[in-house]
Amino acid sequence: xxxxxxxxxxxxxxxxxxxxxxxxxxxxxxxxxxxxxxxxxxxxxxxxxxxxxxxxxxxxxxxxxxxxxxxxxxxxxxxxxxxxxxxxxxxxxxxxxxxxxxxxxxxxxxxxxxxxxxxxxxxxxxxxxxxxxxxxxxxxxxxxxxxxxxxxxxxxxxxxxxxxxxxxxxxxxxxxxxxxxxxxxxxxxxxxxxxxxxxxxxxxxxxxxxxxxxxxxxxxxxxxxxxxxxxxxxxxxxxxxxxxxxxxxxxxxxxxxxxxxxxxxxxxxxxxxxxxxxxxxxxxxxxxxxxxxxxxxxxxxxxxxxxxxxxxxxxxxxxxxxxxxxxxxxxxxxxxxxxxxxx
Amino acid sequence: xxxxxxxxxxxxxxxxxxxxxxxxxxxxxxxxxxxxxxxxxxxxxxxxxxxxxxxxxxxxxxxxxxxxxxxxxxxxxxxxxxxxxxxxxxxxxxxxxxxxxxxxxxxxxxxxxxxxxxxxxxxxxxxxxxxxxxxxxxxxxxxxxxxxxxxxxxxxxxxxxxxxxxxxxxxxxxxxxxxxxxxxxxxxxxxxxxxxxxxxxxxxxxxxxxxxxxxxxxxxxxxxxxxxxxxxxxxxxxxxxxxxxxxxxxxxxxxxxxxxxxxxxxxxxxxxxxxxxxxxxxxxxxxxxxxxxxxxxxxxxxxxxxxxxxxxxxxxxxxxxxxxxx
Numbered sequence: 327x328x329x330x331x332x333x334x335x336x337x338x339x340x341x342x343x344x345x346x347x348x349x350x351x352x353x354x355x356x357x358x359x360x361x362x363x364x365x366x367x368x369x370x371x372x373x374x375x376x377x378x379x380x381x382x383x384x385x386x387x388x389x390x391x392x393x394x395x396x397x398x399x400x401x402x403x404x405x406x407x408x409x410x411x412x413x414x415x416x417x418x419x420x421x422x423x424x425x426x427x428x429x430x431x432x433x434x435x436x437x438x439x440x441x442x443x444x445x446x447x448x449x450x451x452x453x454x455x456x457x458x459x460x461x462x463x464x465x466x467x468x469x470x471x472x473x474x475x476x477x478x479x480x481x482x483x484x485x486x487x488x489x490x491x492x493x494x495x496x497x498x499x500x501x502x503x504x505x506x507x508x509x510x511x512x513x514x515x516x517x518x519x520x521x522x523x524x525x526x527x528x529x530x531x532x533x534x535x536x537x538x539x540x541x542x543x544x545x546x547x548x549x550x551x552x553x554x555x556x557x558x559x560x561x562x563x564x565x566x567x568x569x570x571x572x573x574x575x576x577x578x579x580x581x582x583x584x585x586x587x588x589x590x591x592x593x594x595x596x597x598x599x600x601x602x603x604x605x606x607x608x609x610x611x612x613x614x615x616x617x618x619x620x621x622x623x624x625x626x627x628x629x630x631x632x633x634x635x636x637x638x639x640x641x642x643x644x645x646x647x648x649x650x651x652x653x654x655x656x657x658x659x660x661x662x663x664x665x666x667x668x669x
Numbered sequence: 670x671x672x673x674x675x676x677x678x679x680x681x682x683x684x685x686x687x688x689x690x691x692x693x694x695x696x697x698x699x700x701x702x703x704x705x706x707x708x709x710x711x712x713x714x715x716x717x718x719x720x721x722x723x724x725x726x727x728x729x730x731x732x733x734x735x736x737x738x739x740x741x742x743x744x745x746x747x748x749x750x751x752x753x754x755x756x757x758x759x760x761x762x763x764x765x766x767x768x769x770x771x772x773x774x775x776x777x778x779x780x781x782x783x784x785x786x787x788x789x790x791x792x793x794x795x796x797x798x799x800x801x802x803x804x805x806x807x808x809x810x811x812x813x814x815x816x817x818x819x820x821x822x823x824x825x826x827x828x829x830x831x832x833x834x835x836x837x838x839x840x841x842x843x844x845x846x847x848x849x850x851x852x853x854x855x856x857x858x859x860x861x862x863x864x865x866x867x868x869x870x871x872x873x874x875x876x877x878x879x880x881x882x883x884x885x886x887x888x889x890x891x892x893x894x895x896x897x898x899x900x901x902x903x904x905x906x907x908x909x910x911x912x913x914x915x916x917x918x919x920x921x922x923x924x925x926x927x928x929x930x931x932x933x934x935x936x937x938x939x940x941x942x943x944x945x946x947x948x949x950x951x952x953x954x955x956x957x958x959x960x961x962x963x964x965x966x967x968x969x970x971x972x973x974x975x976x977x978x979x980x981x982x983x984x985x986x987x988x989x990x991x992x993x994x995x
Contacts, residue, residue, distance in 0.1 A: 365805075393805060399835065404794050404828035411798015411812070414783050415733070417805065419798075434825070438788050439795065447776035448767035449989040451783065483990050507992035582991075 344525035346518055349493035350382050350458075353500035354420060356528050358390045364504055365394050365412060368405055368422025368458075372397040379424060380460065380519060402428055406435035409455045410443070418504055419455050426461035426513065427470045429479075440509040441484035456503045456510045462553055463603065463651045464517040469639040472516075474552075474604035479511045480581035480613070486534055487580040489513040491555035493523040495578055498532030506534055513580075515553040537584035539591070543573035545665055546597035548657070549588055549614055551577040554601050560654035561661065568662045580610055585617060592618050596627035597664055603651040606634030628667045633660050676887045678951040680726055684883045685942050685957070687722035690964050691742040692939045694751070697968050698741075698758075699918055706976065707759055709772050712739035713914035716881075719938045720845050720908045721746035723886035724813065727894040728781075733799040733812040735784045735792040738773040739845075739912070743815050748780035751971035761978035768981045769989065781810075789850075790823030792816050793842060797833050800840035800897075811897040812840045818907075819850025821864045830905065834871040839897035841890070842905045845880060847912040852924040865907040873903050880908025881938035910938075 344352070358364045366386055370378055375397045377384030387395035398405050402423055409419035423429050429436060436457065444452040463472045479485045486508055490496035496514075503510035532538075540555065541562060550558045555576045565572050573591050577583055592598045598618050600611035611632035619630050633652045641647055652660075676684065695715045701707045717739075725746040728734075736743040744754065749765065757764025758772045765777050773787040784795050796814035803810035820826055821844060833840050844864045848855045861867055868875025874896070878885040886908060893904035911933035915922035922930070946952045952960075 396836070399828070399831055401828035401832060403825045404797065404832040407791075407794020407825070407829060408798040408801050408832065411735075411783075411795045411800070412802040412805070413798070414778075414795075415799055415802035415806075417802055434788055434791055435794060439784070439786065439791060443776075443784065444992065445989045446766060446770040446774040447989075448765070448769045449992075450766065450776050450778055452992050486991070 341524035343522050344493045345520050345522050346490065346493050346496045346514070347380065347382055347520060349497040349526060350500055350514065351384060352525075353497040354383065354386060355389065357501060357504045358386065358394065361418065363417045365396075365417050365419040366422070367396045367398055367408060367419060369400055369424050370397055371395060371422055378422065380516070382458070382514070383422065402432035403435050406432040406440065406457065409457075410435060410440050410453055413453045413455045414443075414451050420504060421455060421457050423457055423459045425471050426459045426475050427473050429457070429459055429475065436479070436485070436509070437482050441482045444508065445484060452507050453509045454507050456500070456512050458512045458514060460514040460516045460519075462515040462517050463640055463647055466642060466644060466647060467640070468642040472640040474513075474602065476511075476513060476580050476604060477608060477610050480610055484508065485581065486510040487513070488534065488578065489552040489580055490578060491518070491552055491576050492521070494526040494530065495532050495538070495576070497526035498530045499534070499578060501529070501531045502534050510534070513552060518553045518556060521556065532578065534579045535582045535584055537578055537587040538576045539573065539587070540576045541572065541574035543571040543595065545571045545595055546599060546661055547573045547575060547588070547591040547595045548599045548601060548661065549575045549577055550601045551580060552603065554603050554652055557652060557654045558601060558657050561658040564654070564658035565661050568665075570661060570665050572661060583614065588614065589618065589621055592622055593625055596625060598630045599633060599661055599664060600631075601633040601652050601657055604634055605637055606632050607637045609634050628664050631660065631664050633657060674888045674891050675884055676726065678949070680887065681883060681942070682946060682952055684719070684722045684726055684887065685946055686960055687725065687746045688718040688939045688942060689961055691718040691722065691745055693961070693964050693968055694741070694745060697972065699914070701972060702918060709758055711772060711918040712916070713912065713918045714739050714742040716913040716933060716937070717845055717847060717910045718742055719883050719886055719942065720843065720880040720910060721815070723883045724843060724890040726887055727891045728811065728813065730780050731808075731810050733781045733783050733796065733803070733810060734815070735786070735796040735799065735812070736782070736815045737785065737789070737792055737817070737820075738787045739817065740785055740815060741772065741775070744775055744777065744782050744785070747782055749775065749777045749782055751967050752974045753777065755971040755975035756978045759975040759978070760980065761975055762981050763974070763978040767985060769985065790816065790820040790825040792820075793829035794825050796840050796842075797829050797838055800833070800838035801836065803839055804836075809898055810839070811894050812838075813843060814840065815843045815845060817850065818844060818846040818848070818855050818859065818864055820844070821867060822850070822859060830868070830871045830873065830903070833903040834873045837900070837902040839900065840903045841893040841897055842903060843890075844905065844907045845910055846907050847910050849912065849916065849925065851916045863907060865905060868905040873905060875905040875907070877907040877909065880910040881936070883942055
């Protein structure tokens with residue numbers, strides 16, 4: 327059967343396809359077109375510098391001008407400081423910190439200032455900025471270009487943290503993040519930039535703080551996000567072949583996270599695995615596991631489990647890097663092992 | 670510098686009004702702490718009053734200020750009301766930040782006081798952003814970042830001056846060089862002979878002035894603010910001064926040179942300006958005494974207002990972490 331024959335939907339209804347990279351670019355462009363106060367700044371973001379090292383901001387400076395889309399020096403404190411200051415006087419800056427590891431250079435601006443100014447000023451000021459940053463293993467980038475550091479930011483009161491796993495969510499979460507009144511860290515996965523999926527309609531918004539049930543199931547809840555969610559979906563076949571029905575939750579917003587959706591699911595399945603690419607120890611999974619264990623103690627059929635990276639920096643060598651982040655095979659094995667711990 | 674940039678008599682008197690307020694407020698703050706009526710970390714600015722008093726003579730309420738933990742003089746000079754200030758440093762609901770910021774994070778956007786930071790070096794990158802906003806809006810506003818000499822050794826200073834220069838932002842960087850970074854002398858910590866010389870690296874004007882001299886300080890600020898407003902970019906001002914009461918109030922300041930400190934206190938810039946106003950016939954003793962009495966009465970009222978204001982209810986603990994999504 328040809329592809330055209332398999333698709334029974336009328337051509338006009340078939341959703342357009344987009345990559346995550348294209349979805350983020352479209353969200354930025356649509357937000358800038360809808361609202362003159364939206365700005366973009368960061369290293370190489372303007373078109374003379376090729377719209378970013380991966381091209382996420384390509385076309386924006388040509389379309390909206392180099393006043394609203396500004397390439398910056400390699401100076402992360404200056405980038406976030408400029409975003410914070412402009413946000414205090416009515417603008418909505420989207421600042422790119424090229425790689426998540428580079429946020430370390432701007433931690434004072436992010437943690438001491440962006441996250442806290444609303445509280446410390448008693449609500450007189452607030453910091454509606456988005457900090458876009460990419461990361462992820464799989465590109466042989468080694469110890470300083472691939473870390474998932476989301477737990478640091480989720481642990482900082484006042485920050486919001488978002489990590490989409492597909493193009494439509496990437497678009498909708500970016501639109502929500504730009505219009506959110508508080509600082510949002512927006513985590514983009516580098517290898518998944520070219521992952522294709524249904525494109526969002528223009529103006530599509532995914533509210534922050536709402537998880538998505540990516541797959542209904544009965545026996546176990548798997549909570550994940552970003553690229554590990556993609557791996558979890560890839561693990562589904564092996565899990566089903568073992569006779570297990572898994573419910574998969576794409577957390578999407580990591581802070582504040584959607585306790586209601588996760589707890590309702592775990593109450594139904596009785597089992598929980600939290601899987602993420604970040605180091606497992608002290609990771610986001612610990613918070614979710616603690617809340618689920620505390621709230622659902624007595625209703626659980628198996629101990630709550632976590633699956634993350636080992637307690638090491640990200641290694642360079644391919645054999646070691648491949649063993650670092652949870653992949654579909656390890657997720658399936660872990661799920662099967664949890665479900666075998668019967669009564 | 671052109672003579673038309675010098676302050677006239679009225680302007681000098683205005684600078685004194687501010688300086689006298691700042692001096693009296695610092696003296697009262699220390700008294701309130703030593704008598705146990707209030708407990709707070711207090712970074713006395715006594716000795717540095719002329720800098721913001723002269724600077725703010727060239728700023729409007731719409732211009733932006735980002736200052737630091739030793740910055741109450743900057744805020745008062747920029748127009749923060751005494752009642753709001755005192756209620757805040759007392760941690761009361763009537764404070765400018767509802768008691769949730771305290772002396773190191775006072776904020777008052779109505780007078781352009783946008784951020785007060787407790788982190789050395791962090792005022793400058795944020796002032797750039799305010800200036801960027803002004804540049805985009807074309808509203809003619811200027812942003813000022815104040816900081817100490819110690820902050821000129823932090824990376825954020827260099828990142829911020831570089832960005833301000835390449836983006837030609839309407840911002841003025843005012844370094845209040847009081848010769849000590851915490852307990853360490855300027856010479857021990859800073860390789861450059863003068864902070865102002867660091868402007869050369871960013872191809873912007875850098876001037877060192879006697880920050881305790883109201884005329885020099887006024888002229889330098891006026892020129893820098895005019896330049897910024899005219900779209901000609903940033904200026905670095907290094908205002909030489911001295912702090913009379915160590916790093917944090919209560920430290921024994923054994924690390925300070927006693928003769929140096931005695932000489933600085935003997936040359937106290939606030940009474941010096943007062944004497945000058947009388948000598949030049951700008952104001953007489955009676956007028957200045959009346960101004961000072963008015964200031965004392967306003968501070969009395971603010972302290973009493975603060976101490977009579979209620980402490981925040983516990984619901985405040987968890988509000989203002991996030992806003993409401995639109």
